[in-house]
Amino acid sequence: MKPACEIRYSHSASILTSIIFFFLLLLFIDFKFLGATRFSADLMAYSNSFISWVIFLIIVSSFLITIKAMISPSLIFAADTLGIKIGKGVFINRIQSIPWSSVNIITEGEIRVRSTSRGEKVSTLPAIKIIFNETIDLGDIGTEFARPESKHNFIIASTLFDSPIDTAIAELSYLKKAAT
Known part of the structure:
Protein backbone atom coordinates (compact mmCIF):
# COMPACT_ATOMS: atom_id res chain seq x y z
CA MET A 1 0.00 0.00 0.00
CA LYS A 2 1.39 3.39 -0.97
CA PRO A 3 1.46 5.87 1.92
CA ALA A 4 -0.82 8.88 1.61
CA CYS A 5 1.92 11.11 2.97
CA GLU A 6 5.61 10.29 2.66
CA ILE A 7 8.87 12.18 3.17
CA ARG A 8 12.25 10.68 2.29
CA TYR A 9 15.77 11.96 2.83
CA SER A 10 17.42 12.58 -0.51
CA HIS A 11 20.48 14.76 -0.47
CA SER A 12 21.38 16.30 -3.82
CA ALA A 13 25.04 16.37 -2.81
CA SER A 14 25.03 12.56 -2.80
CA ILE A 15 25.43 12.54 -6.57
CA LEU A 16 28.43 14.86 -6.47
CA THR A 17 29.95 12.95 -3.54
CA SER A 18 29.46 9.67 -5.33
CA ILE A 19 31.21 10.99 -8.45
CA ILE A 20 34.12 12.29 -6.36
CA PHE A 21 34.52 8.96 -4.55
CA PHE A 22 34.30 7.12 -7.88
CA PHE A 23 37.19 9.14 -9.30
CA LEU A 24 39.17 8.65 -6.09
CA LEU A 25 38.56 4.93 -6.44
CA LEU A 26 39.75 4.94 -10.06
CA LEU A 27 42.80 6.98 -9.10
CA PHE A 28 43.61 4.58 -6.28
CA ILE A 29 43.17 1.52 -8.51
CA ASP A 30 45.49 3.09 -11.07
CA PHE A 31 47.97 3.87 -8.31
CA LYS A 32 47.77 0.51 -6.53
CA PHE A 33 47.26 -2.10 -9.22
CA LEU A 34 48.24 -0.64 -12.58
CA GLY A 35 51.73 0.50 -11.72
CA ALA A 36 51.09 4.10 -10.69
CA THR A 37 51.48 5.52 -14.17
CA ARG A 38 50.75 9.06 -13.01
CA PHE A 39 52.83 9.01 -9.83
CA SER A 40 56.52 9.10 -9.05
CA ALA A 41 58.46 5.95 -8.14
CA ASP A 42 58.88 6.88 -4.47
CA LEU A 43 55.10 6.76 -4.00
CA MET A 44 55.04 3.24 -5.44
CA ALA A 45 56.79 1.89 -2.35
CA TYR A 46 54.07 3.42 -0.20
CA SER A 47 51.35 1.64 -2.16
CA ASN A 48 52.13 -1.76 -0.63
CA SER A 49 51.51 -0.64 2.95
CA PHE A 50 48.63 -1.44 5.26
CA ILE A 51 47.53 2.20 5.26
CA SER A 52 46.90 2.12 1.53
CA TRP A 53 44.48 -0.79 2.00
CA VAL A 54 42.68 1.12 4.76
CA ILE A 55 42.37 4.13 2.46
CA PHE A 56 41.07 1.86 -0.28
CA LEU A 57 38.40 0.39 2.04
CA ILE A 58 37.33 3.87 3.20
CA ILE A 59 36.95 5.05 -0.39
CA VAL A 60 34.97 1.96 -1.42
CA SER A 61 32.66 2.07 1.62
CA SER A 62 32.04 5.81 1.19
CA PHE A 63 31.23 5.23 -2.47
CA LEU A 64 28.78 2.44 -1.62
CA ILE A 65 27.08 4.51 1.11
CA THR A 66 26.54 7.47 -1.22
CA ILE A 67 25.22 5.15 -3.95
CA LYS A 68 22.79 3.66 -1.39
CA ALA A 69 21.60 7.16 -0.43
CA MET A 70 21.01 7.99 -4.10
CA ILE A 71 19.20 4.78 -5.02
CA SER A 72 16.99 4.36 -1.97
CA PRO A 73 16.62 7.51 0.10
CA SER A 74 15.94 6.92 3.79
CA LEU A 75 12.41 7.27 5.10
Missing part, protein backbone atom coordinates in the same frame (compact mmCIF):
# COMPACT_ATOMS: atom_id res chain seq x y z
CA ILE A 76 11.84 10.24 7.39
CA PHE A 77 8.06 10.10 7.79
CA ALA A 78 5.15 8.23 6.22
CA ALA A 79 1.46 8.00 7.07
CA ASP A 80 -1.21 5.65 5.74
CA THR A 81 -4.36 3.97 7.05
CA LEU A 82 -2.33 1.62 9.27
CA GLY A 83 -0.47 4.36 11.13
CA ILE A 84 2.66 6.46 11.08
CA LYS A 85 6.17 5.30 10.21
CA ILE A 86 9.08 7.36 11.45
CA GLY A 87 12.58 6.74 10.14
CA LYS A 88 15.47 7.19 12.51
CA GLY A 89 18.80 7.84 10.85
CA VAL A 90 19.98 8.57 7.35
CA PHE A 91 22.40 5.85 6.26
CA ILE A 92 21.20 3.13 8.63
CA ASN A 93 17.48 3.76 8.68
CA ARG A 94 15.55 2.13 11.52
CA ILE A 95 11.82 2.54 10.97
CA GLN A 96 9.44 2.76 13.90
CA SER A 97 5.81 1.93 13.06
CA ILE A 98 3.22 3.60 15.28
CA PRO A 99 -0.49 2.71 15.04
CA TRP A 100 -3.06 5.50 14.88
CA SER A 101 -4.43 4.43 18.27
CA SER A 102 -1.19 5.71 19.85
CA VAL A 103 -1.51 9.16 18.25
CA ASN A 104 -3.15 11.70 20.58
CA ILE A 105 -2.92 15.08 18.84
CA ILE A 106 -1.90 16.38 15.40
CA THR A 107 -1.41 20.13 15.54
CA GLU A 108 0.59 23.03 14.18
CA GLY A 109 3.82 24.00 15.92
CA GLU A 110 7.21 25.54 15.29
CA ILE A 111 10.65 24.05 14.75
CA ARG A 112 13.99 25.80 15.20
CA VAL A 113 16.64 24.99 12.60
CA ARG A 114 20.17 26.22 12.08
CA SER A 115 21.23 27.62 8.74
CA THR A 116 24.97 27.20 8.33
CA SER A 117 24.99 28.88 4.93
CA ARG A 118 24.26 32.24 6.53
CA GLY A 119 26.66 32.10 9.44
CA GLU A 120 24.92 29.84 12.01
CA LYS A 121 21.62 31.71 11.91
CA VAL A 122 18.80 30.02 13.84
CA SER A 123 15.41 30.36 12.21
CA THR A 124 11.94 29.26 13.26
CA LEU A 125 9.76 27.46 10.71
CA PRO A 126 6.12 26.37 10.89
CA ALA A 127 5.82 22.66 11.55
CA ILE A 128 3.45 19.79 12.17
CA LYS A 129 3.59 18.46 15.71
CA ILE A 130 2.40 14.91 16.42
CA ILE A 131 1.93 13.97 20.07
CA PHE A 132 1.81 10.28 21.04
CA ASN A 133 0.67 8.55 24.21
CA GLU A 134 3.15 7.47 26.89
CA THR A 135 3.66 3.98 25.45
CA ILE A 136 5.67 5.40 22.54
CA ASP A 137 9.34 6.24 23.05
CA LEU A 138 10.81 7.95 19.98
CA GLY A 139 14.32 8.33 21.34
CA ASP A 140 16.31 11.28 20.06
CA ILE A 141 17.44 10.38 16.56
CA GLY A 142 16.12 12.41 13.64
CA THR A 143 17.11 14.93 11.01
CA GLU A 144 17.32 18.67 11.42
CA PHE A 145 13.90 19.27 9.84
CA ALA A 146 12.12 16.24 11.33
CA ARG A 147 12.95 15.12 14.85
CA PRO A 148 11.47 14.24 18.22
CA GLU A 149 10.98 17.19 20.56
CA SER A 150 10.63 14.81 23.48
CA LYS A 151 10.18 11.06 23.82
CA HIS A 152 6.46 11.33 23.06
CA ASN A 153 6.17 13.92 20.29
CA PHE A 154 7.58 14.39 16.80
CA ILE A 155 7.89 17.64 14.88
CA ILE A 156 8.24 17.99 11.10
CA ALA A 157 9.03 21.23 9.27
CA SER A 158 6.29 22.25 6.85
CA THR A 159 8.89 22.81 4.13
CA LEU A 160 9.23 19.02 3.78
CA PHE A 161 5.59 18.60 2.78
CA ASP A 162 4.40 19.16 -0.79
CA SER A 163 1.13 20.68 0.38
CA PRO A 164 0.46 23.64 2.71
CA ILE A 165 0.61 22.93 6.43
CA ASP A 166 -3.18 23.16 6.93
CA THR A 167 -3.80 20.63 4.16
CA ALA A 168 -1.18 18.25 5.55
CA ILE A 169 -2.67 18.46 9.07
CA ALA A 170 -6.16 17.86 7.65
CA GLU A 171 -4.91 14.87 5.66
CA LEU A 172 -3.21 13.32 8.69
CA SER A 173 -6.29 13.95 10.85
CA TYR A 174 -8.49 12.33 8.21
CA LEU A 175 -6.24 9.25 8.13
CA LYS A 176 -6.41 9.03 11.93
CA LYS A 177 -10.23 9.28 11.93
CA ALA A 178 -10.55 6.75 9.13
CA ALA A 179 -8.37 4.24 10.95
CA THR A 180 -10.03 4.53 14.36
Whole structure:
Protein backbone atom coordinates (compact mmCIF):
# COMPACT_ATOMS: atom_id res chain seq x y z
CA MET A 1 0.00 0.00 0.00
CA LYS A 2 1.39 3.39 -0.97
CA PRO A 3 1.46 5.87 1.92
CA ALA A 4 -0.82 8.88 1.61
CA CYS A 5 1.92 11.11 2.97
CA GLU A 6 5.61 10.29 2.66
CA ILE A 7 8.87 12.18 3.17
CA ARG A 8 12.25 10.68 2.29
CA TYR A 9 15.77 11.96 2.83
CA SER A 10 17.42 12.58 -0.51
CA HIS A 11 20.48 14.76 -0.47
CA SER A 12 21.38 16.30 -3.82
CA ALA A 13 25.04 16.37 -2.81
CA SER A 14 25.03 12.56 -2.80
CA ILE A 15 25.43 12.54 -6.57
CA LEU A 16 28.43 14.86 -6.47
CA THR A 17 29.95 12.95 -3.54
CA SER A 18 29.46 9.67 -5.33
CA ILE A 19 31.21 10.99 -8.45
CA ILE A 20 34.12 12.29 -6.36
CA PHE A 21 34.52 8.96 -4.55
CA PHE A 22 34.30 7.12 -7.88
CA PHE A 23 37.19 9.14 -9.30
CA LEU A 24 39.17 8.65 -6.09
CA LEU A 25 38.56 4.93 -6.44
CA LEU A 26 39.75 4.94 -10.06
CA LEU A 27 42.80 6.98 -9.10
CA PHE A 28 43.61 4.58 -6.28
CA ILE A 29 43.17 1.52 -8.51
CA ASP A 30 45.49 3.09 -11.07
CA PHE A 31 47.97 3.87 -8.31
CA LYS A 32 47.77 0.51 -6.53
CA PHE A 33 47.26 -2.10 -9.22
CA LEU A 34 48.24 -0.64 -12.58
CA GLY A 35 51.73 0.50 -11.72
CA ALA A 36 51.09 4.10 -10.69
CA THR A 37 51.48 5.52 -14.17
CA ARG A 38 50.75 9.06 -13.01
CA PHE A 39 52.83 9.01 -9.83
CA SER A 40 56.52 9.10 -9.05
CA ALA A 41 58.46 5.95 -8.14
CA ASP A 42 58.88 6.88 -4.47
CA LEU A 43 55.10 6.76 -4.00
CA MET A 44 55.04 3.24 -5.44
CA ALA A 45 56.79 1.89 -2.35
CA TYR A 46 54.07 3.42 -0.20
CA SER A 47 51.35 1.64 -2.16
CA ASN A 48 52.13 -1.76 -0.63
CA SER A 49 51.51 -0.64 2.95
CA PHE A 50 48.63 -1.44 5.26
CA ILE A 51 47.53 2.20 5.26
CA SER A 52 46.90 2.12 1.53
CA TRP A 53 44.48 -0.79 2.00
CA VAL A 54 42.68 1.12 4.76
CA ILE A 55 42.37 4.13 2.46
CA PHE A 56 41.07 1.86 -0.28
CA LEU A 57 38.40 0.39 2.04
CA ILE A 58 37.33 3.87 3.20
CA ILE A 59 36.95 5.05 -0.39
CA VAL A 60 34.97 1.96 -1.42
CA SER A 61 32.66 2.07 1.62
CA SER A 62 32.04 5.81 1.19
CA PHE A 63 31.23 5.23 -2.47
CA LEU A 64 28.78 2.44 -1.62
CA ILE A 65 27.08 4.51 1.11
CA THR A 66 26.54 7.47 -1.22
CA ILE A 67 25.22 5.15 -3.95
CA LYS A 68 22.79 3.66 -1.39
CA ALA A 69 21.60 7.16 -0.43
CA MET A 70 21.01 7.99 -4.10
CA ILE A 71 19.20 4.78 -5.02
CA SER A 72 16.99 4.36 -1.97
CA PRO A 73 16.62 7.51 0.10
CA SER A 74 15.94 6.92 3.79
CA LEU A 75 12.41 7.27 5.10
CA ILE A 76 11.84 10.24 7.39
CA PHE A 77 8.06 10.10 7.79
CA ALA A 78 5.15 8.23 6.22
CA ALA A 79 1.46 8.00 7.07
CA ASP A 80 -1.21 5.65 5.74
CA THR A 81 -4.36 3.97 7.05
CA LEU A 82 -2.33 1.62 9.27
CA GLY A 83 -0.47 4.36 11.13
CA ILE A 84 2.66 6.46 11.08
CA LYS A 85 6.17 5.30 10.21
CA ILE A 86 9.08 7.36 11.45
CA GLY A 87 12.58 6.74 10.14
CA LYS A 88 15.47 7.19 12.51
CA GLY A 89 18.80 7.84 10.85
CA VAL A 90 19.98 8.57 7.35
CA PHE A 91 22.40 5.85 6.26
CA ILE A 92 21.20 3.13 8.63
CA ASN A 93 17.48 3.76 8.68
CA ARG A 94 15.55 2.13 11.52
CA ILE A 95 11.82 2.54 10.97
CA GLN A 96 9.44 2.76 13.90
CA SER A 97 5.81 1.93 13.06
CA ILE A 98 3.22 3.60 15.28
CA PRO A 99 -0.49 2.71 15.04
CA TRP A 100 -3.06 5.50 14.88
CA SER A 101 -4.43 4.43 18.27
CA SER A 102 -1.19 5.71 19.85
CA VAL A 103 -1.51 9.16 18.25
CA ASN A 104 -3.15 11.70 20.58
CA ILE A 105 -2.92 15.08 18.84
CA ILE A 106 -1.90 16.38 15.40
CA THR A 107 -1.41 20.13 15.54
CA GLU A 108 0.59 23.03 14.18
CA GLY A 109 3.82 24.00 15.92
CA GLU A 110 7.21 25.54 15.29
CA ILE A 111 10.65 24.05 14.75
CA ARG A 112 13.99 25.80 15.20
CA VAL A 113 16.64 24.99 12.60
CA ARG A 114 20.17 26.22 12.08
CA SER A 115 21.23 27.62 8.74
CA THR A 116 24.97 27.20 8.33
CA SER A 117 24.99 28.88 4.93
CA ARG A 118 24.26 32.24 6.53
CA GLY A 119 26.66 32.10 9.44
CA GLU A 120 24.92 29.84 12.01
CA LYS A 121 21.62 31.71 11.91
CA VAL A 122 18.80 30.02 13.84
CA SER A 123 15.41 30.36 12.21
CA THR A 124 11.94 29.26 13.26
CA LEU A 125 9.76 27.46 10.71
CA PRO A 126 6.12 26.37 10.89
CA ALA A 127 5.82 22.66 11.55
CA ILE A 128 3.45 19.79 12.17
CA LYS A 129 3.59 18.46 15.71
CA ILE A 130 2.40 14.91 16.42
CA ILE A 131 1.93 13.97 20.07
CA PHE A 132 1.81 10.28 21.04
CA ASN A 133 0.67 8.55 24.21
CA GLU A 134 3.15 7.47 26.89
CA THR A 135 3.66 3.98 25.45
CA ILE A 136 5.67 5.40 22.54
CA ASP A 137 9.34 6.24 23.05
CA LEU A 138 10.81 7.95 19.98
CA GLY A 139 14.32 8.33 21.34
CA ASP A 140 16.31 11.28 20.06
CA ILE A 141 17.44 10.38 16.56
CA GLY A 142 16.12 12.41 13.64
CA THR A 143 17.11 14.93 11.01
CA GLU A 144 17.32 18.67 11.42
CA PHE A 145 13.90 19.27 9.84
CA ALA A 146 12.12 16.24 11.33
CA ARG A 147 12.95 15.12 14.85
CA PRO A 148 11.47 14.24 18.22
CA GLU A 149 10.98 17.19 20.56
CA SER A 150 10.63 14.81 23.48
CA LYS A 151 10.18 11.06 23.82
CA HIS A 152 6.46 11.33 23.06
CA ASN A 153 6.17 13.92 20.29
CA PHE A 154 7.58 14.39 16.80
CA ILE A 155 7.89 17.64 14.88
CA ILE A 156 8.24 17.99 11.10
CA ALA A 157 9.03 21.23 9.27
CA SER A 158 6.29 22.25 6.85
CA THR A 159 8.89 22.81 4.13
CA LEU A 160 9.23 19.02 3.78
CA PHE A 161 5.59 18.60 2.78
CA ASP A 162 4.40 19.16 -0.79
CA SER A 163 1.13 20.68 0.38
CA PRO A 164 0.46 23.64 2.71
CA ILE A 165 0.61 22.93 6.43
CA ASP A 166 -3.18 23.16 6.93
CA THR A 167 -3.80 20.63 4.16
CA ALA A 168 -1.18 18.25 5.55
CA ILE A 169 -2.67 18.46 9.07
CA ALA A 170 -6.16 17.86 7.65
CA GLU A 171 -4.91 14.87 5.66
CA LEU A 172 -3.21 13.32 8.69
CA SER A 173 -6.29 13.95 10.85
CA TYR A 174 -8.49 12.33 8.21
CA LEU A 175 -6.24 9.25 8.13
CA LYS A 176 -6.41 9.03 11.93
CA LYS A 177 -10.23 9.28 11.93
CA ALA A 178 -10.55 6.75 9.13
CA ALA A 179 -8.37 4.24 10.95
CA THR A 180 -10.03 4.53 14.36
